[in-house]
Amino acid sequence: MKQQLSTASNYNEACELLRSGYVKHVRLNWNVGSDEFFRIASDWCDTGAKIKKDGDSFIISLKGFPVPRQH
Template identity: 95%
Template sequence: MKAQLSVASNYSEACELLRSGYVKHVRLNWNVGSDEFFRIASDWCDTGAKIKKEGDSFIISLKGFPIPRQH
């Protein structure tokens, strides 16, 4: 069974989905700026997430369900 891909409209929604424990892949469905991209990479990639470009958007994928530090 293939993991479901959820869609986030902003950074907060993406974090909420990833922290929920129910999804492993989140499409960032907004125009992600460079500062925001590096914030996402810092918060999530340090905990084992992968970010890939697919078409015009980015997808964050988790192997497990690590929860990044709270800001």
């Protein structure tokens, strides 16, 4: 069974979707700048998420449902 892919239009929306516990894959559907990309990588990859390039966007995938530290 293929996991559903949700789409986020900004960093906060992506984090909300990932923290929800219902979503394992989030497409970053905006022009992600380098600072934002490294912020996402720092917040999520340290907790086990993977980021991959898919066409013109990135997809964050969670293996489990870790919740990164709150800022």
